[in-house]
Amino acid sequence: MGHRSYVAVELAEGADPDPVVDALAGDDTRLSGADRYDDVLTFSGMEGPVSTLDRLLTTVDDALERAVLVINHDGGRGEMIGRYYENGADGFGAVEELRTDFRWEPGAYFDYFAAKYGIHAAV
Amino acid sequence: MPPSDDGPSLETLAARVAETPPADRRGPALELAKRRLETVLPSQSTALTDDTIDRLLPHLDDPDPAVRSAVLLVLRNAMYLQLQGTETALSEYPPEALADRLLERIDDEHWAVRQAVLVPRYLHPILAATFEDDADVDVDTDALSASASWLADRLFQRLVDPVPVIRKRTSALFFELEDASTVVLAHPDPDRAVTTLVETLTDPADTVFNRGDACEPRNAAIETLVELVAHRPGLILPHLETMLTHLTGDNGYLRFQIVKLSIGLLEQGEIGCEAIADDVIDALEHGCYPLRTAETMQLLVSVALTRPDVIDDVASTLRSELAANDSRRSYAQHAAAADALGRLVRESEQSFGSVEETVAERTGDQSLFDAGIDPLVPLAEDHPAFVADALTNGYEALREEDMYDGRFDKELLVSVADRNPAAAEPVLADLVDGANVHNVRRLLANVSEAHPTLVAEIVPDLLETVETTPPIPRTVCQVLATTAEIGVRIPDELVAAVTESVGPIGNTPAYNGNRRYWAVRALVTLSERNHDAVPERIEPFVEAYRDGQLDDVVDPLELPAAREAGWEPVADASER
Numbered sequence: 168m169g170h171r172s173y174v175a176v177e178l179a180e181g182a183d184p185d186p187v188v189d190a191l192a193g194d195d196t197r198l199s200g201a202d203r204y205d206d207v208l209t210f211s212g213m214e215g216p217v218s219t220l221d222r223l224l225t226t227v228d229d230a231l232e233r234a235v236l237v238i239n240h241d242g243g244r245g246e247m248i249g250r251y252y253e254n255g256a257d258g259f260g261a262v263e264e265l266r267t268d269f270r271w272e273p274g275a276y277f278d279y280f281a282a283k284y285g286i287h288a289a290v
Numbered sequence: 291m292p293p294s295d296d297g298p299s300l301e302t303l304a305a306r307v308a309e310t311p312p313a314d315r316r317g318p319a320l321e322l323a324k325r326r327l328e329t330v331l332p333s334q335s336t337a338l339t340d341d342t343i344d345r346l347l348p349h350l351d352d353p354d355p356a357v358r359s360a361v362l363l364v365l366r367n368a369m370y371l372q373l374q375g376t377e378t379a380l381s382e383y384p385p386e387a388l389a390d391r392l393l394e395r396i397d398d399e400h401w402a403v404r405q406a407v408l409v410p411r412y413l414h415p416i417l418a419a420t421f422e423d424d425a426d427v428d429v430d431t432d433a434l435s436a437s438a439s440w441l442a443d444r445l446f447q448r449l450v451d452p453v454p455v456i457r458k459r460t461s462a463l464f465f466e467l468e469d470a471s472t473v474v475l476a477h478p479d480p481d482r483a484v485t486t487l488v489e490t491l492t493d494p495a496d497t498v499f500n501r502g503d504a505c506e507p508r509n510a511a512i513e514t515l516v517e518l519v520a521h522r523p524g525l526i527l528p529h530l531e532t533m534l535t536h537l538t539g540d541n542g543y544l545r546f547q548i549v550k551l552s553i554g555l556l557e558q559g560e561i562g563c564e565a566i567a568d569d570v571i572d573a574l575e576h577g578c579y580p581l582r583t584a585e586t587m588q589l590l591v592s593v594a595l596t597r598p599d600v601i602d603d604v605a606s607t608l609r610s611e612l613a614a615n616d617s618r619r620s621y622a623q624h625a626a627a628a629d630a631l632g633r634l635v636r637e638s639e640q641s642f643g644s645v646e647e648t649v650a651e652r653t654g655d656q657s658l659f660d661a662g663i664d665p666l667v668p669l670a671e672d673h674p675a676f677v678a679d680a681l682t683n684g685y686e687a688l689r690e691e692d693m694y695d696g697r698f699d700k701e702l703l704v705s706v707a708d709r710n711p712a713a714a715e716p717v718l719a720d721l722v723d724g725a726n727v728h729n730v731r732r733l734l735a736n737v738s739e740a741h742p743t744l745v746a747e748i749v750p751d752l753l754e755t756v757e758t759t760p761p762i763p764r765t766v767c768q769v770l771a772t773t774a775e776i777g778v779r780i781p782d783e784l785v786a787a788v789t790e791s792v793g794p795i796g797n798t799p800a801y802n803g804n805r806r807y808w809a810v811r812a813l814v815t816l817s818e819r820n821h822d823a824v825p826e827r828i829e830p831f832v833e834a835y836r837d838g839q840l841d842d843v844v845d846p847l848e849l850p851a852a853r854e855a856g857w858e859p860v861a862d863a864s865e866r
Binding site: 288 | 320323324327328355356359360363401402405406409410411453454455458459494495496497498503504
């Protein structure tokens with residue numbers, strides 16, 4: 168079945184979206200996108216696991232203000248992980264994580280991060 | 291581990307939400323939502339009690355949108371558990387009452403709240419019961435205050451929500467319905483609903499790969515419009531012209547669906563061919579007419595029959611299609627193209643080339659598509675050069691290593707050769723220089739079993755192309771075994787190399803037993819034809835073969851006679 172991942176990134180002010188799209192949805196990744204709304208770019212695809220997505224975000228963290236990723240890990244009954252990132256005083260990093268130990272509705276995590284941080288969803 | 295072991299219960303958290311003054315309520319509400327999200331399964335936590343639900347419900351109208359969203363996340367889950375009839379649910383709360391309260395927030399002023407209402411997993415049962423009377427869904431629509439008309443109106447508003455993900459989720463809800471045109475028909479103003487759908491065809495929202503969670507609005511819109519044709523074609527007619535402009539757009543799926551919709555209108559007698567002819571021809575000239583199915587190809591023919599100026603174009607399009615490699619499709623498009631071309635030739639008064647005339651004859655009594663016949667087979671008799679060209683192009687893909695099966699498989703080449711060897715000969719002659727590729731060799735080996743004489747002609751070229759140091763590939767040994775009977779002269783050095791290939795060699799990959807079998811078979815055949823270079827020590831294999839002890843699942847080295855004749859057994863299990 169493969170991992171199923173969804174990413175929403177909010178560009179930093181004045182940041183160029185092209186390098187971000189290249190890094191997240193270029194030939195080397197299994198994500199496609201980006202669909203853009205306001206300053207948020209959204210991606211989805213079969214990329215994973217969560218450490219890979221984390222690394223992909225880090226490669227373009229200068230251009231990012233905030234980000235949410237939600238992944239349904241493959242294998243057994245799966246596992247869903249959601250992370251919210253911010254570019255804060257200590258640089259870009261995960262601020263909060265949600266975890267469910269089976270495959271579940273990715274939109275549910277996006278809804279939580281939308282309620283709490285006001286960031287748009289990828290799905 | 292149950293969450294109650296490492297944190298406060300949902301009940302406690304919900305009580306905190308209710309007790310906290312509005313200005314500070316956001317924190318506990320989000321904490322409650324997070325707890326609910328991380329413990330969704332009934333086995334992990336208990337469902338909410340009626341009292342708790344009653345306590346939370348007023349906060350769906352909280353002044354803080356974060357509180358409204360957070361409470362919504364919790365209550366929609368409660369509704370879901372009630373609808374599932376979860377045995378551990380503590381609440382007796384009717385899901386319909388919860389649904390009504392959640393749906394009140396479907397046009398909330400804050401996007402995050404609207405978004406939280408529109409999760410397909412939770413909302414689909416309500417829609418299925420409201421619009422489709424779905425008996426599998428345990429929702430009592432009489433107990434719902436939200437009427438079908440009210441809900442349809444709201445869904446159409448969300449289909450054009452400024453926030454793309456809300457439009458995508460709404461689209462997924464449309465998609466999940468058996469027949470989403472029921473939502474149009476329930477709408478207080480169906481004309482307006484259809485206008486919205488037609489406008490949605492240009493919605494750029496994109497990049498969603500899972501239609502269960504969300505999908506592209508334009509896809510949901512066109513599917514709904516196609517479904518509507520069967521019920522109220524009159525609603526579509528005023529928009530047909532606008533829709534047809536998409537026939538030259540760059541979205542192939544949309545083009546295909548619009549042709550499908552036009553076919554529906556034609557079949558119902560709502561329009562005539564002339565209403566769509568110009569746009570169909572435009573698409574054809576732009577090279578983007580969707581051939582895809584028998585129906586779309588037949589429509590092309592119907593249009594051509596009313597417009598003699600395009601008959602040649604349509605005929606040549608269908609002629610290339612019947613010869614083209616559509617192996618990556620699950621659908622035998624080539625056979626449908628032949629049927630369509632045949633009809634065009636039969637029903638038109640124009641004269642055609644001889645290939646087209648033959649297609650017309652061979653499709654007159656039967657549909658090749660229905661009969662599962664590849665058009666290249668009946669064409670082989672009279673048009674060997676045309677068929678050979680098509681096959682040469684088709685088998686070219688074998689050199690890419692990544693595909694084998696599909697239209698251009700062993701059976702097609704064998705069937706063509708059965709009909710007319712002259713149509714297959716040039717194909718083999720062309721393929722042989724690609725014989726360093728396994729898939730090409732495999733095809734040659736398979737064909738050589740049915741047509742050894744044909745393949746024998748290319749053996750000298752084959753031996754020029756392939757590596758002839760041991761181990762000789764199984765497929766080459768197979769060709770040698772089948773063609774040696776014809777009397778192809780095999781050089782002594784090659785016979786020695788084949789002989790060496792019978793023994794265990796180095797750390798070679800799997801199927802060695804089978805490779806050894808075919809090496810032995812080649813040697814047995816050569817020995818029967820008294821080839822000087824076949825050594826005496828293969829004698830035990832010749833006898834075993836005659837006695838029927840050898841077939842392609844037997845590793846020759848496992849035979850007792852081989853052991854007695856001094857052949858080394860295979861020592862390492864990995865060699866087997």
